[in-house]
Amino acid sequence: MGACVCVCACREQRLEQDRELSSWRQRRRSLHRSLKRLRADLQERLSSLVLWRGDIHLIEGMFGTGILSYFSFLRFLVLLNLVIFLLMFSFVMLPIIIAPHAGGNVTFNQADGQNVCSVYPTSARRGLVIFHEHITDLLSGGGFLEQTYLFYGYYKVHAISFPGFTYNLPLAYLLVTVAYLCLSLVWIVQRSATGFKRNLIQDEDRFQSFCNKIFAGWDCCITNEDAARLKRSSLLYELKTDLEEERIKQKIADRSRKERCRIYTIRLILNVFVIAVLAACFYSIYRATIFSQKAQMEKMVQICYLPSIVITLANFITPLLFSVIINFEDYSPAFEIRFTLMRCVFMRLTSIGVLLFSLWSQITQCKEGPCLCGYNHQLYSCWETRVGQEMYKLTVFDFIIIAAVTIFVEFPRKLMVNYCGCGLMRWWGQQEFAIPQNVLEIVYGQTICWIGTFYCPLLPAICTIKYFFIFYIKKVSLVNNCRPATRPFRASSSNFFFLVVLLIGLALASLPVMVGVGQINCSQACGPFVNYTVSWEVLPRTVSLLPNKALRDLLFALASEAVAVSLFVITCVGMFYVIALAGAHKRVINQLREQLVMSGSARNLKVASSIPEVALSETPHPDCSCPAGCRPAGLTPPPGCECIHEGVNVSRYCEALWVI
Amino acid sequence: MGATASHLGKDLLSEYQELTFLTKQEILLAHKRFTELLSREDKNLPDPRAPTEAILTLPELKSNPFRERIVRVFSTSESRDGLTFEDFLDLLSAFSDSATLEIKSHYAFRIFDFDDDGTLDENDLEKLVNCLTGETDETRLTPDEMKQLISNILEESDIDKDGTVNLSEFQHVISRSPDFVSSFKIVL
Numbered sequence: 001m002g003a004c005v006c007v008c009a010c011r012e013q014r015l016e017q018d019r020e021l022s023s024w025r026q027r028r029r030s031l032h033r034s035l036k037r038l039r040a041d042l043q044e045r046l047s048s049l050v051l052w053r054g055d056i057h058l059i060e061g062m063f064g065t066g067i068l069s070y071f072s073f074l075r076f077l078v079l080l081n082l083v084i085f086l087l088m089f090s091f092v093m094l095p096i097i098i099a100p101h102a103g104g105n106v107t108f109n110q111a112d113g114q115n116v117c118s119v120y121p122t123s124a125r126r127g128l129v130i131f132h133e134h135i136t137d138l139l140s141g142g143g144f145l146e147q148t149y150l151f152y153g154y155y156k157v158h159a160i161s162f163p164g165f166t167y168n169l170p171l172a173y174l175l176v177t178v179a180y181l182c183l184s185l186v187w188i189v190q191r192s193a194t195g196f197k198r199n200l201i202q203d204e205d206r207f208q209s210f211c212n213k214i215f216a217g218w219d220c221c222i223t224n225e226d227a228a229r230l231k232r233s234s235l236l237y238e239l240k241t242d243l244e245e246e247r248i249k250q251k252i253a254d255r256s257r258k259e260r261c262r263i264y265t266i267r268l269i270l271n272v273f274v275i276a277v278l279a280a281c282f283y284s285i286y287r288a289t290i291f292s293q294k295a296q297m298e299k300m301v302q303i304c305y306l307p308s309i310v311i312t313l314a315n316f317i318t319p320l321l322f323s324v325i326i327n328f329e330d331y332s333p334a335f336e337i338r339f340t341l342m343r344c345v346f347m348r349l350t351s352i353g354v355l356l357f358s359l360w361s362q363i364t365q366c367k368e369g370p371c372l373c374g375y376n377h378q379l380y381s382c383w384e385t386r387v388g389q390e391m392y393k394l395t396v397f398d399f400i401i402i403a404a405v406t407i408f409v410e411f412p413r414k415l416m417v418n419y420c421g422c423g424l425m426r427w428w429g430q431q432e433f434a435i436p437q438n439v440l441e442i443v444y445g446q447t448i449c450w451i452g453t454f455y456c457p458l459l460p461a462i463c464t465i466k467y468f469f470i471f472y473i474k475k476v477s478l479v480n481n482c483r484p485a486t487r488p489f490r491a492s493s494s495n496f497f498f499l500v501v502l503l504i505g506l507a508l509a510s511l512p513v514m515v516g517v518g519q520i521n522c523s524q525a526c527g528p529f530v531n532y533t534v535s536w537e538v539l540p541r542t543v544s545l546l547p548n549k550a551l552r553d554l555l556f557a558l559a560s561e562a563v564a565v566s567l568f569v570i571t572c573v574g575m576f577y578v579i580a581l582a583g584a585h586k587r588v589i590n591q592l593r594e595q596l597v598m599s600g601s602a603r604n605l606k607v608a609s610s611i612p613e614v615a616l617s618e619t620p621h622p623d624c625s626c627p628a629g630c631r632p633a634g635l636t637p638p639p640g641c642e643c644i645h646e647g648v649n650v651s652r653y654c655e656a657l658w659v660i
Numbered sequence: 661m662g663a664t665a666s667h668l669g670k671d672l673l674s675e676y677q678e679l680t681f682l683t684k685q686e687i688l689l690a691h692k693r694f695t696e697l698l699s700r701e702d703k704n705l706p707d708p709r710a711p712t713e714a715i716l717t718l719p720e721l722k723s724n725p726f727r728e729r730i731v732r733v734f735s736t737s738e739s740r741d742g743l744t745f746e747d748f749l750d751l752l753s754a755f756s757d758s759a760t761l762e763i764k765s766h767y768a769f770r771i772f773d774f775d776d777d778g779t780l781d782e783n784d785l786e787k788l789v790n791c792l793t794g795e796t797d798e799t800r801l802t803p804d805e806m807k808q809l810i811s812n813i814l815e816e817s818d819i820d821k822d823g824t825v826n827l828s829e830f831q832h833v834i835s836r837s838p839d840f841v842s843s844f845k846i847v848l
Contacts, residue, residue, distance in 0.1 A: 216840035228723035
């Protein structure tokens with residue numbers, strides 16, 4: 001569009017340009033324009049297919065872009081889960097399903113009865129099954145659900161031989177696991193790339209700059225009068241808080257040494273207390289898991305869900321505790337929020353890790369010394385399915401809790417606050433849509449999905465449906481029950497924050513998956529990896545069976561330590577180079593800034609001392625070719641306006657002449 | 661030029677599509693909303709001008725604290741009152757999703773420049789902050805807070821330390837502001 005800013009100017013500019021061109025160039029230009037128009041129409045049509053566009057536009061109008069970013073994050077997770085599911089489905093389930101129809105021959109893993117490890121007692125209920133037992137099975141993933149496509153144990157396929165080629169299912173299963181983790185990583189990084197660049201540039205200033213708040217403070221998409229009023233008050237609150245924070249920072253810098261020692265001791269004690277609380281929570285999760293595994297024989301639903309209940313309780317109490325503790329630690333308000341949030345993130349995501357660790361300690365622990373099959377085959381004949389069941393239960397319970405809290409806590413709260421004017425209700429107030437806690441909830445669910453997909457291949461589909469419903473639950477709750485938070489969450493930093501937390505979740509999720517795939521012996525009674533010691537072994541074995549010797553050697557060399565170490569060294573060197581470059585650029589920027597300040601102050605001084613040749617008068621020098629458009633002092637002359645006096649370009653002194 | 665009937669010509673539509681950042685659907689919707697604002701006599705004029713009071717009734721502008729400044733800036737009439745359809749398209753184009761940062765910051769600067777002198781000085785900034793927080797007494801900042809805020813803003817944006825923010829300094833600080841693009845947006 002060039003430099004023109006309005007329709008008339010653009011039209012004139014375009015007509016002028018058209019006049020100058022030859023007929024061939026004109027034809028090429030009109031072709032170029034019609035192509036652009038076609039592309040714009042196509043983009044418009046594609047954008048109308050975007051999921052939930054109308055709902056999100058409505059939310060944006062009522063609550064602004066901070067809460068909007070939560071909902072577009074939710075939409076992103078729905079898409080991510082759908083893609084992961086499609087990946088899993090097309091490479092693992094589809095070949096099994098179409099094998100009979102496409103003339104393929106499925107070779108199942110041999111279950112030789114001699115080997116005691118490969119005994120897999122069926123868990124299907126026999127005889128007359130009471131209805132509520134079906135519900136129990138649905139909620140706990142056991143019973144009739146255990147031997148279905150839902151869990152790892154069902155895929156007891158060695159290979160599928162289609163006419164023409166053989167499909168190695170164990171290899172596909174492993175590669176799809178690696179692929180979905182890498183795909184998630186790439187997609188998240190790509191989405192956060194823009195936010196990351198901005199945050200890097202912004203971080204050299206304060207945490208939240210004032211200019212950003214004032215010049216970009218008003219969300220022009222707000223259409224609702226109430227929302228506008230609330231936005232005004234939240235902006236006022238934010239400005240007051242930030243000015244207050246600046247005064248506090250000044251106070252902190254003025255602290256005496258004695259005060260500083262006192263503060264540090266308090267902080268140390270409180271941090272130890274926080275660590276003790278976390279350790280207590282983790283220990284209780286550990287004990288609850290072991291208890292529920294031991295009591296699994298009774299098949300009572302309450303016992304099944306005990307780990308999930310303990311995790312949810314811990315995640316409910318600890319944020320309250322942290323927000324109380326942080327008041328005594330005397331940080332600046334902005335840092336307080338960040339630090340509390342980091343503690344909550346750590347608590348939530350590590351609790352899953354503790355659950356898995358306690359599960360694995362049970363699985364690899366046998367009564368008499370080291371285990372015969374590498375795992376406890378008496379209690380866990382198919383341990384991967386059990387892990388999958390735990391992940392399934394966590395997902396289902398998470399969804400039930402979110403729905404139940406909305407229906408049984410938020411709606412009654414709104415009714416009570418609106419219709420019962422007593423003091424307690426007024427103090428409790430209307431529900432605030434707390435973005436950080438909501439984001440942590442869904443990141444927690446996504447982490448479970450990433451860990452569980454290896455053990456429960458249909459879990460991404462379940463998560464897609466779950467997030468789909470959560471969108472509508474949250475939207476209804478937001479529109480009917482909530483008022484915007486008093487401390488607003490900025491859209492830009494929130495996008496970055498969501499994706500950083502999601503990346504932490506991904507990192508924490510890949511650890512258990514890697515340990516499960518590479519360390520623990522896979523079960524001999526079920527699943528695709530019956531013929532291997534660990535699941536990862538399928539890859540080296542396939543490579544060693546490749547016909548091409550050179551390729552084989554290359555692939556083995558790539559996996560060796562030499563390559564890994566040199567890659568690491570190269571990455572480090574590259575990182576240091578980029579950091580050094582950034583530092584050099586910062587120094588150049590500072591120098592240019594100083595130069596600007598100096599030249600600006602030079603401009604404000606009387607010019608007489610610096611350019612004696614230029615005559616000082618009321619009207620510009622006759623040699624000055626400034627047209628009449630040169631405006632009065634303070635503005636730069638428009639482009640194309642140059643004052644030349646005795647061969648020297650004195651344009652920037654043009655206005656100085658006017659001043660005098 | 662302009663649309664007299666309630667129907668926009670096809671070649672005019674494609675011309676507008678090229679000259680602005682709006683898509684065909686958005687231009688047609690804008691035309692519909694614009695003709696709703698016109699009074700019955702004005703509809704038959706060759707280049708009708710919607711009065712400011714009618715434009716300020718649009719829900720997208722009604723809650724905006726800068727609505728009067730926006731209409732003034734985009735108006736091409738002598739008295740800076742009322743918008744023609746092309747002015748209206750300019751407005752929507754500058755506030756659209758696909759407008760460049762340069763265009764947005766150029767217009768934002770003109771909107772925030774309350775005294776139209778080409779720079780943002782302390783009075784402009786004070787009026788700007790009062791617009792944002794509200795006009796009543798309990799929603800204003802105290803004079804001390806206002807002074808602290810304005811000195812912070814000038815410290816961050818005034819590079820040549822002349823006490824005012826000119827267009828290039830404003831564009832520089834906007835280019836580093838991550839929220840600007842998403843907040844300076846109106847979609848009908």
